[in-house]
Amino acid sequence: MDIFGIKALLICALIFIPFEHLFAERPQKILRDGFAVDVIYLLFNSFIVKAAVVLMAAGVLGLAAMLVPQSITQAVGGQPVWLQVAEIILITDLGVYWAHRAFHKIPALWKFHAIHHGIKELDWLGAFHSHPVDIIVTKAISLMPVFFLGFSEASIAIFSIIYFWHTMLVHSNIRISFGPLKWLIASPQFHRWHHANQREAYDKNFAGQLPFLDVMFGTYNATGDKVPEKYGVDDPVPSTYFGQVGYPLQPRRQRSNPTASSTEAEG
Incomplete structure (x- = not known):
């Protein structure tokens, strides 16, 4: 069993690397700074997160078997799979939105999430560059x-596949326009402006898949x-990988980051 996801890594590389070369948003080396560290994140986080889930x-x-009436679970699980997948995307992205926002607003959580924002060159592999606690x-x-x-x-499995590929896409160095669908489906352009280290991007675009959530909650x-x-x-x-994993446990220092800057500006 490929518990570390090596096959998935190779398949993703064979798909995204050529597309990032042909349709690059900005010039960037394949073996960019931090590439090897991100491979470690993909391999180890894959194992750790699977076990946790x-x-x-x-x-x-x-x-749920003790608390939720069987009639409810049967009704939910008995819906058409396509409808279940749509509902799962909405439910999970609401959770992602508020969890993501909390990781930006709460200093103790930000130290974990800062690892993901530490990426200085975005590409498909950067999607996996996150502290295990954050994920x-x-x-x-x-x-x-x-x-x-x-x-x-079946619906959870289909959602997982969609989420896996979409996460890599929004982090990719691919220039692609979603047109009017940009309000419905998160694009690389949408997520780049979450990662931008510029004042106008601080605490914006928290949704993972559904940008209209940011529109609704005033963070678009x-x-x-x-x-x-x-x-x-x-x-x-x-x-380094181990340095980053241990970083949130280090004594708090005076720091300057998007969360702190935007909070001070609002105050």
Whole structure:
């Protein structure tokens, strides 16, 4: 069994690397700074997160069997699969939105999330550059309602595939226009302006898949075709994998980052 997702890594590389070369948003080397570290993130996070999700699902399903009437789980799981997938996308992205926003607003959580924002050159592989605590907490918040309500295994599996590929797409260095669908489906342009280390991008575009959530909650950043000047954070994030994993546990230092800057500006 490919518990570390090596086959998935190779398939993703064979698809995204050529597209990023042909339709690049900005000039960038394939083996950019931090490429090797991101490969480690993909391999190890894949194993850690899978294990955490399996344990969480088992616990939630057991609890749901005791608390949720069978009529509800049967009704939810009995819907057409396409409708279940649409509902799962909405439910999970609401969870992602608020969890993501909390990781920006709460200083203790920001230290975990700063790892993801430390990427200075975005590409498909950067989608996996996240602290395990960041990923597990976000998945717990977003997926628990899905397991609790009794959505079918088939619908969850299809959602997982969609989410996996879409996450890589929004982080990719691909110039692509979604046209009028940009309000409905998150695009690389939408997510680049979440990663931009520029004041107008601070605390904007939190949704993972559904940009209209940011429109609803007042955090949407409309940028047209404008390209961010730079990515990354001002935090002193280490460059190595183990340094980054341990970074949130280090004593708090005086720091300058998007969350702090925007909070001060609002105050």
